[in-house]
Amino acid sequence: MQQSDDMEVPLLNDTNSNRQKSLGPEWDGFSHQQKDSEGSMESPNLEFEYGDTDSFTVELSELYSYTEEPEFSLNRDYFEEDFKNHVKGQRWMELSLEEQKAYVMRLLDALEVTDRDKRLKVSRAILYLAQGVFDECDTETDVLYWSRHNVFLLYEMGIFTALLELLSMEIDNNQACSSALRKPAISLADSTELRVLLSIMYLMVETIRVESDGDIPERKAAREAFKTELGSPLYNGEPFALLLFTMVTKFCSMNAPHFPMKKVLLLLWKTALFTLGGFEELLEMKVRTRERLNLLPLPEDSIKVVRNMRAASPPASAIELIEQQQQQKRGRRSRRPLVKQDSLDTYNERDPFKNDDARDDEDDPEDVDSGIEGEVDPLDRDVIIQPPPPPPPLRPPTERGSFPKGLPWAPKVREKDIEHFLETSRNKFIGFTLGNDTETLVGLPRPIHESVKTLKQHKYVSIAEVQINREEELQQCPMTLGEEEVEEAPAEVLYLGMLPSLSQYVIALLKLLLAAAPTSKAKTDSINILADVLPEEMPITVLQSMKLGIDVNRHKEIIVKAISALLLLLLKHFKLNHIYQFEYVAQHLVFANCIPLILKFFNQNIMSYISAKNSICVLDFPHCVVHEMPELTAESLEAGDSNQFCWRNLFSCINLLRILNKITKWKHSRTMMLVVFKSAPILKRALKVKQAMMQLYVLKLLKMQTKYLGRQWRKSNMKTMSAIYQKVRHRLNDDWAYGNDIDARPWDFQAEECALRESIEKFNTRRYDKNQNSEFTPVDNCLQSVLGQRVDLPEDFHYSYELWLEREVFSQPIQWEGLLQAQ
Numbered sequence: 001m002q003q004s005d006d007m008e009v010p011l012l013n014d015t016n017s018n019r020q021k022s023l024g025p026e027w028d029g030f031s032h033q034q035k036d037s038e039g040s041m042e043s044p045n046l047e048f049e050y051g052d053t054d055s056f057t058v059e060l061s062e063l064y065s066y067t068e069e070p071e072f073s074l075n076r077d078y079f080e081e082d083f084k085n086h087v088k089g090q091r092w093m094e095l096s097l098e099e100q101k102a103y104v105m106r107l108l109d110a111l112e113v114t115d116r117d118k119r120l121k122v123s124r125a126i127l128y129l130a131q132g133v134f135d136e137c138d139t140e141t142d143v144l145y146w147s148r149h150n151v152f153l154l155y156e157m158g159i160f161t162a163l164l165e166l167l168s169m170e171i172d173n174n175q176a177c178s179s180a181l182r183k184p185a186i187s188l189a190d191s192t193e194l195r196v197l198l199s200i201m202y203l204m205v206e207t208i209r210v211e212s213d214g215d216i217p218e219r220k221a222a223r224e225a226f227k228t229e230l231g232s233p234l235y236n237g238e239p240f241a242l243l244l245f246t247m248v249t250k251f252c253s254m255n256a257p258h259f260p261m262k263k264v265l266l267l268l269w270k271t272a273l274f275t276l277g278g279f280e281e282l283l284e285m286k287v288r289t290r291e292r293l294n295l296l297p298l299p300e301d302s303i304k305v306v307r308n309m310r311a312a313s314p315p316a317s318a319i320e321l322i323e324q325q326q327q328q329k330r331g332r333r334s335r336r337p338l339v340k341q342d343s344l345d346t347y348n349e350r351d352p353f354k355n356d357d358a359r360d361d362e363d364d365p366e367d368v369d370s371g372i373e374g375e376v377d378p379l380d381r382d383v384i385i386q387p388p389p390p391p392p393p394l395r396p397p398t399e400r401g402s403f404p405k406g407l408p409w410a411p412k413v414r415e416k417d418i419e420h421f422l423e424t425s426r427n428k429f430i431g432f433t434l435g436n437d438t439e440t441l442v443g444l445p446r447p448i449h450e451s452v453k454t455l456k457q458h459k460y461v462s463i464a465e466v467q468i469n470r471e472e473e474l475q476q477c478p479m480t481l482g483e484e485e486v487e488e489a490p491a492e493v494l495y496l497g498m499l500p501s502l503s504q505y506v507i508a509l510l511k512l513l514l515a516a517a518p519t520s521k522a523k524t525d526s527i528n529i530l531a532d533v534l535p536e537e538m539p540i541t542v543l544q545s546m547k548l549g550i551d552v553n554r555h556k557e558i559i560v561k562a563i564s565a566l567l568l569l570l571l572k573h574f575k576l577n578h579i580y581q582f583e584y585v586a587q588h589l590v591f592a593n594c595i596p597l598i599l600k601f602f603n604q605n606i607m608s609y610i611s612a613k614n615s616i617c618v619l620d621f622p623h624c625v626v627h628e629m630p631e632l633t634a635e636s637l638e639a640g641d642s643n644q645f646c647w648r649n650l651f652s653c654i655n656l657l658r659i660l661n662k663i664t665k666w667k668h669s670r671t672m673m674l675v676v677f678k679s680a681p682i683l684k685r686a687l688k689v690k691q692a693m694m695q696l697y698v699l700k701l702l703k704m705q706t707k708y709l710g711r712q713w714r715k716s717n718m719k720t721m722s723a724i725y726q727k728v729r730h731r732l733n734d735d736w737a738y739g740n741d742i743d744a745r746p747w748d749f750q751a752e753e754c755a756l757r758e759s760i761e762k763f764n765t766r767r768y769d770k771n772q773n774s775e776f777t778p779v780d781n782c783l784q785s786v787l788g789q790r791v792d793l794p795e796d797f798h799y800s801y802e803l804w805l806e807r808e809v810f811s812q813p814i815q816w817e818g819l820l821q822a823q
Helices: 056-061 070-086 097-110 116-130 140-156 159-171 174-182 188-209 217-231 240-252 261-276 279-292 302-308 318-329 356-361 378-385 415-429 446-457 463-476 490-516 542-577 579-591 594-602 606-610 634-639 647-664 668-676 679-686 692-709 711-716 718-727 749-768 783-787 797-810 816-822
Strands: none
Touching (some): 070 097, 097 116, 097 159, 116 140, 116 159, 188 261, 217 261, 217 490, 240 261, 261 490, 279 463, 279 542, 302 692, 490 579, 594 647, 647 692, 668 679, 711 718
């Protein structure tokens, strides 16, 4: 087993292309990421609010690469050329709604011409309308207003259905595929038609998906209709997302290297987000499902709890530890370094600078109470540490009310935990057990009665437990319980469509994720994800190389963002729809080496990745089409934007951590994979990011493996253990901090996965295999009805049926005696 630093994922391939290598050494090593050292003194709190997506304008701008900038004016020129031929002396904004509809209808008719170049010109004209006829606008607000107006108009006139037919034609265009396969280097020009079509469709999906305060009832009705249309099997008997998944697998199998993957993935993610619903809709669906199943309501709103949580300070670096030790040697014990007080733990458990004095300090009451949540301002520390009583409050009273007192999460207890507790207690005090009986407490002492009462007060029955129990009943009594009524929810329709090729979809997404990861090394046989960002002519000047370098890094970051958000969305919706749908996707992710892949992603300077400045604000849409372009210089490119962090990179990191949590939670075999791949040091480095939500999911991953890491690790990481205690939900009888849990013993983990897989296969067979109940179908004993059944015969059967009769019937002697003897 290799170390995590050079961890390889055998099933998936790293990416880059020969074309990328040809950019030259000055580009190859170029990275506009802030080179923060791993031992940075103190990282600031990140004012980051997690959500389904970034702001609307950012989501629109990320659709386009900076290399595509010249195409904005091309779209405008084709539109104006056609518009002036058919509408004399007027601008688009001056037309009445009926005139606009008539013109869009004319464009729709023109899409059906056989000439490929004419079709492309019409498509560009439609794209210009969807982009908001920016040449007639003065501000970015005007562009967004007219883009919204035009998109709803295009949908009303049936443009999306026409584009879908054109997209299907382009996907099946074998000539373009073979041409791209023969080319030594693929560029932006090879995917022009696909990029235009996907851009229009993305603008339509994203604009209609986002609700606006000023939407009239007609627009709200159009949104619901479009949502239903995208989520239903209306397109060749399958939902629209399946067509995009097909594009992803075709690209990853090297059959269509010219597909613009970034646009496909963005459109796939936004389609899933629109049809399935975002995180807030998911929470509402969860509440409704619990009500329907007569389960207790959720103990808290998890979204609000996480948003109110405060970030802890990052681990202390080696430099800070040296300074602390020097001050200790000088006898400055009265006042400790502020950073040490506020740190979670030492930077690395194998820190050579840690001595016995530093270890003793961890047990000091001042350190223990020093506010691991980061609640105490560094400026207030001196006041708190000073001896004169009474000490001033930690923060002003007005601020105290905004954060809940005590632990942020209500503790939970599973039915299985209560059974296990009673089993242990009965064995100890009585000498025998009563199976799954959690009511009988005869013979047990009073403290055990109190314990059981407390456990039952915090008992939490999940939707998944109810679904598993129901599935067991259906498996045991198929005839008695009859057919299960399955609601045709969007998640159910999508799962049914994905089921036959689910493993291919998962492997393709992980290949692309690996290809876009910043830790990937270039390989000659890997897939090229840069087909829709590299220009036809390679950069000549250093400035062009820098611009392309930023564009390529940004391109990869957007791909990671789209894949991580899509996978998390699918896992959460499938888990709510049915637990075994979630387990099926999760198991395929594990088998495709998703766990080491995500750990490999985090095995980098994560602070540098989150503070990366791979964006050029003046080139972002819609800014670039409204304002005059300033002259770009190497200094302005180096400076980047003024943001404290990169939203999409922090969003991607949190999503990947949540995916890792989802697929490893309550799975001891997968938790052992985290231990085997030495994830603890990698995850501890991620704690340097001062963002509460990201730290929460890192701490969850550390909590689930602490029992396997040994006593020495726990002893030398007490501040991390304290952070876990303060931030992560408690299970009342979970010995995660001590390693005494029975589940920590080395079970046969392969058997655990096999049992889960068997349950999943039984579920899929029962619910989706229509031929599995053939042995239970009643036998038809009526001669007339049997002979009257219609039998489907081949088309050419009537040409050769006489020959068939002669060969199969008349020439074969019938052994009547044999038939009688058989009776």
